[in-house]
Amino acid sequence: MYAYDEYDQAIVDQRVSQFRDQVRRRIAGELSEDEFRPLRLQNGLYLQLHAYMLRIAVPYGTLSSAQLRQLGYIARRYDRNYGHFTTRQNIQFNWIKLEETPDLLADLARVQMHGIQTSGNCIRNITADQYAGAAADEIEDGRVYCEIMRQWSTFHPEFSFLPRKFKIALTGSPNDRAAVRVHDIGIRMHRNAAGEIGFEVMVGGGQGRTPMIAKTIREFLPKEHLLSYLEAILRVYNQFGRRDNLFKARIKILVHEIGVEKMRAAVEDEWQQIKDGPLVLPQATIDAIAAHFAPPDYRPQAAEQPEVERLRRSDGEFALWERTNLFPHKVPGYVIVNASLKPEGLAPGDATAEQMEIVADLADRYSFSEVRVTHAQNLVLPHVAVKDLPEVWRRLREIGFATPNLGLITDIIACPGLDYCSLANARSIPVAQRLTHRFSDLARVHDIGELQIKISGCINACGHHHVGHIGILGVEKNGEEFYQITLGGSADQDASIGTILGPAVSSKAVIDAVDNLIGTYLDIRQGRETFLHTVRRVGVAPFKERLYATA
Amino acid sequence: MPLLKNGKEVEDPWHLAVDGDALPVNGPVIVFLARWKAEREALLRRNIGVGVRLKNTDKVAELADDLDRLGVVALEFPKFSDGRAYTQARLLRERYAYRGELRATGNVLPDQLLFMHRCGFDAFEATDPRVLRNWENVVGAFSLFYQPTGDGRATVNGLRQTRAASDNEGSR
Numbered sequence: 082m083y084a085y086d087e088y089d090q091a092i093v094d095q096r097v098s099q100f101r102d103q104v105r106r107r108i109a110g111e112l113s114e115d116e117f118r119p120l121r122l123q124n125g126l127y128l129q130l131h132a133y134m135l136r137i138a139v140p141y142g143t144l145s146s147a148q149l150r151q152l153g154y155i156a157r158r159y160d161r162n163y164g165h166f167t168t169r170q171n172i173q174f175n176w177i178k179l180e181e182t183p184d185l186l187a188d189l190a191r192v193q194m195h196g197i198q199t200s201g202n203c204i205r206n207i208t209a210d211q212y213a214g215a216a217a218d219e220i221e222d223g224r225v226y227c228e229i230m231r232q233w234s235t236f237h238p239e240f241s242f243l244p245r246k247f248k249i250a251l252t253g254s255p256n257d258r259a260a261v262r263v264h265d266i267g268i269r270m271h272r273n274a275a276g277e278i279g280f281e282v283m284v285g286g287g288q289g290r291t292p293m294i295a296k297t298i299r300e301f302l303p304k305e306h307l308l309s310y311l312e313a314i315l316r317v318y319n320q321f322g323r324r325d326n327l328f329k330a331r332i333k334i335l336v337h338e339i340g341v342e343k344m345r346a347a348v349e350d351e352w353q354q355i356k357d358g359p360l361v362l363p364q365a366t367i368d369a370i371a372a373h374f375a376p377p378d379y380r381p382q383a384a385e386q387p388e389v390e391r392l393r394r395s396d397g398e399f400a401l402w403e404r405t406n407l408f409p410h411k412v413p414g415y416v417i418v419n420a421s422l423k424p425e426g427l428a429p430g431d432a433t434a435e436q437m438e439i440v441a442d443l444a445d446r447y448s449f450s451e452v453r454v455t456h457a458q459n460l461v462l463p464h465v466a467v468k469d470l471p472e473v474w475r476r477l478r479e480i481g482f483a484t485p486n487l488g489l490i491t492d493i494i495a496c497p498g499l500d501y502c503s504l505a506n507a508r509s510i511p512v513a514q515r516l517t518h519r520f521s522d523l524a525r526v527h528d529i530g531e532l533q534i535k536i537s538g539c540i541n542a543c544g545h546h547h548v549g550h551i552g553i554l555g556v557e558k559n560g561e562e563f564y565q566i567t568l569g570g571s572a573d574q575d576a577s578i579g580t581i582l583g584p585a586v587s588s589k590a591v592i593d594a595v596d597n598l599i600g601t602y603l604d605i606r607q608g609r610e611t612f613l614h615t616v617r618r619v620g621v622a623p624f625k626e627r628l629y630a631t632a
Numbered sequence: 633m634p635l636l637k638n639g640k641e642v643e644d645p646w647h648l649a650v651d652g653d654a655l656p657v658n659g660p661v662i663v664f665l666a667r668w669k670a671e672r673e674a675l676l677r678r679n680i681g682v683g684v685r686l687k688n689t690d691k692v693a694e695l696a697d698d699l700d701r702l703g704v705v706a707l708e709f710p711k712f713s714d715g716r717a718y719t720q721a722r723l724l725r726e727r728y729a730y731r732g733e734l735r736a737t738g739n740v741l742p743d744q745l746l747f748m749h750r751c752g753f754d755a756f757e758a759t760d761p762r763v764l765r766n767w768e769n770v771v772g773a774f775s776l777f778y779q780p781t782g783d784g785r786a787t788v789n790g791l792r793q794t795r796a797a798s799d800n801e802g803s804r
């Protein structure tokens with residue numbers, strides 16, 4: 082994976098010194114809170130309901146074991162012993178003291194991490210397929226281009242005060258695991274008719290209060306033009322994006338208002354003027370970055386693995402986990418292992434210092450020291466030899482990260498909600514926890530099959546509810562928590578926005594409501610079709626009828 | 633108002649003529665775009681320096697043919713968070729090769745100076761006195777930069793290429 086050279090390191094170190102000085106001035110009273118606010122936000126430091134919250138970037142979801150171990154240290158030293166992995170592949174710490182943040186950031190810089198551009202109206206952390214570089218189905222390791230974009234976007238002088246925040250996601254696989262079509266810019270790698278690999282560029286997707294699916298503005302962009310094309314899009318957006326209304330400031334509104342044709346024309350026009358300028362990516366530059374992502378030293382593996390075979394036959398729990406939480410690797414004898422951060426009854430995406438350290442140890446021993454963070458708030462050991470599966474499984478089980486529920490009803494995405502967030506209408510985490518209790522019977526969970534529940538505590542949609550197969554949105558009615566339910570959303574290659582089912586249900590009723598929807602599905606599904614397929618086939622009416630008949 | 637130019641506090645010789653006001657009898661003057669377009673000939677005939685101030689919704693291309701006649705182009709930051717003038721600045725410097733004074737006006741804060749400088753601004757109206765005091769500090773906060781802009785600073789990529797080339801020399 083990418084390792085900083087002395088230039089990258091100097092930039093991050095200089096940032097720490099700068100922030101240390103700003104914090105000193107704030108504490109000395111030389112800066113008012115109003116003046117300090119934008120400065121701390123540029124380092125990912127938010128003031129939340131109870132304390133400061135620090136958001137740390139995990140570029141394209143890739144962590145080294147040393148970085149994860151350091152996050153564990155930070156959880157212990159500066160927080161209440163845990164951290165929260167988010168839907169943007171970042172990690173947040175919720176109980177931070179202002180005066181300690183410079184030291185915290187210095188500790189992060191020691192392992193090449195930071196909170197730069199995790200907040201504010203700038204280009205945010207760039208997200209990617211969590212299986213990049215390992216997945217059997219990928220065309221190319223997209224992290225190479227994510228790293229190139231990371232460098233280009235870091236402290237970009239022209240684009241640090243955009244109309245609104247700006248999120249870019251990239252997938253190097255035709256099976257989109259990065260939700261690229263709900264990002265301001267979504268990038269999909271593919272081959273053109275001549276067999277060359279390049280990018281499809283989509284623009285104007287997003288969630289929040291006006292969810293939209295991104296539209297393609299360029300079918301095929303050669304690699305060398307990646308940065309100039311992005312610069313053209315950002316330049317058009319910086320000039321013409323709306324600034325009169327915060328809720329209409331995202332690029333999706335610009336694209337929606339002027340139409341994709343005009344947007345394309347404006348971008349192409351700008352691009353023609355800069356495409357052969359200093360942003361051209363020479364092959365040597367791409368190769369130099371790609372060298373960092375060279376495949377690890379895979380070992381030839383025996384085709385037969387008697388111990389694994391034996392365990393598979395003797396231990397149903399292992400067999401179920403193996404069927405559920407793994408993903409095919411591109412190298413024979415290896416698999417991708419998902420550590421589920423969704424055990425029954427706990428907050429989705431939370432991990433304690435000890436859990437982080439143990440996953441880091443497992444990565445050192447069994448996954449070439451690499452870990453990934455997924456947008457579904459799980460962790461991944463991307464390169465595990467099949468022969469090591471029994472040991473990895475045992476160790477993950479000991480720390481509660483081996484629930485066999487990946488992609489199933491209890492693999493819930495939830496935002497921090499009213500437990501932490503100052504913008505929330507309702508709590509999210511307790512709803513997720515109650516759902517995991519209700520659906521604790523694994524046989525039933527597996528019978529229900531593939532199903533994504535996504536929960537947000539308000540319309541900002543940090544919990545991706547619009548693209549949940551079942552979306553749950555917290556709203557407030559007469560001072561009480563209510564939940565609006567949507568059906569049929571999806572964030573993958575055939576992305577769609579969910580349809581609102583009907584009036585919001587009370588907090589007390591929301592778990593029964595989900596159960597009721599599942600009941601309808603189980604009754605009307607045909608063969609092995611998934612929940613999403615059933616909704617797409619029959620629409621929301623049958624679900625709605627039965628839900629509100631009993632309510 | 634004090635002006636920070638090329639890192640030093642200087643007397644501002646320019647007078648901003650608000651639309652409708654008579655032009656001053658002498659001294660260089662800055663006008664808004666509409667007036668420039670309407671009174672271009674007369675302004676040039678004064679022969680003592682003319683500059684144009686653009687709103688951040690004006691198109692810089694409108695000045696493209698006149699840039700070598702202008703002593704100042706002033707751009708606006710109505711709020712520090714309204715970043716449209718960064719794009720205008722880069723277009724003026726990099727696309728239209730403007731070489732005269734490029735001035736930032738409005739809500740100019742110390743922590744934005746480096747970004748502005750990188751986009752081509754070389755003069756800053758200092759409504760906030762901290763702008764004058766902190767120049768060295770804020771512009772010196774970073775010594776390395778990823779993006780190529782027209783500011784002449786080396787980019788990290790450029791440094792890497794130079795290093796790779798000299799490594800090759802060394803190994804030969």
Ligand code: HEM
Pocket residue numbers: 127129134166167168169173245248263286287288289290331495496497501502503504541542543544545
């Ligand atoms: C706790 C503090 C947080 C605050 C104040 C906050 C604020 C916001 C706001 C205001 C929006 C709407 C932006 C818009 O529509 O223009 C938003 C969207 C979003 N946030 Fe958060 N958020 C927080 C935490 C999180 C967390 C923990 C995650 C990840 C789990 C997250 C991920 C997202 C995502 C994915 C979106 C929607 C995608 C989009 O921007 O269109 N946020 N957030």
Ligand code: SF4
Pocket residue numbers: 496497498499502503504505506537538539540541542543544
């Ligand atoms: S969706 Fe709303 S409640 Fe949840 S984290 Fe985002 S802003 Fe907070």
